[in-house]
Amino acid sequence: MTVDPELLMAYADGELDPLSAKRVERAIAQDPALAAQVERHRELRARIAGRFAPVAAEEVPDRLAALIRAAPVALPVRRPIATRWREAIAMAACLVIGVSVGLGWDRGPVTTQGGWLYAAGPLATALDTQLASAAGAVRVPVSFKDQAGRYCRVFSAAAIDGIACHDATGWALRQTRNGATGATTEYRQAGSSDAALMADAQALMAGDPLDATAERTARAGGWR
């Protein structure tokens, strides 16, 4: 039997199915040159692997790790408006049911005013005063203006994540979901809510997110 170089290499690498491997083995048994070739393949593999293996054991340079740790959550591409409305309606329905069942009315970070949900307590304070750069129990990573010209902010707290937009009454909750900082369930992968929330923010957004200066100005003006 003739054994072509690819087949012999695949045998040396353990890539052949048992039947093909047996056939190659029979050929090797009758031809010392083939056996030597298999040995050379394996030696080369060990040598090349051995040359680069220490690289994986080196400490990763700080600048690379820092790049990943410091990465902001990217804003995904905008989706068509029709989808956004459908989602907004579905989200609103979930919001009313979810928040009323999950948190109880007028307790914790949420209150009701004229049938709408508003931020309360520390959440409202954070939305009023905290800049995107600040760390704390509540984080407010992104601020923006929506298509109606209202200031909106993405927030993340222990019990609740979401988007709030400022109107005459206060911070109206446009979207909420279970908080990322608190207990996570196995159904909810870490990070997925961040990305989904940012996608929703992007859908509501008119123009770009506020930069640090614009955010200070908005805060100084009471988010109006």
Add this chain to the structure above:
Amino acid sequence: MAAFEDDLLGLLPRLRRFARALARDAADADDLCQVTVEKALLARAQWQAGTRMDSWMYRIMRNSWIDTTRARSRAAQTFVAEAAGLGVGSDGGGEARVALGEIDRAMQALPDEQREAVALVLVEGLAYKEAAAVLDIPMGTLTSRLVRGRQALMAHLGEAA
């Protein structure tokens, strides 16, 4: 930190190893890593959770490397090439050091399409099927590039093996 970033951090040692096998020296390899990570972070919306992140990252790195080498070969046609033989393993000494330089030089001498096949299978330990998927080529193409790459390496390293 989210799972995406955690997984990416965990892959960095392997990505650096792959980069070292592709790039011409350690500095270029770390630049390649940086570009790859930046691209991955920008493209994270395209990452599908549940699929293999290592394959996805290898693909991004390999494509970035190809972009760099193409840009470089265009530049080389325009400008006078740098002095040949710029140091691989220029400091230190001893037998081991010389041997390392030898393998690096043999890898450098491979055509890109053979070097990437060798790097994925021999250095990264991917199965043929996985390597073919990363390179987006049929299995037969992968094995023929791999066998030619290995024969060239054997010829280069010949007596020293």
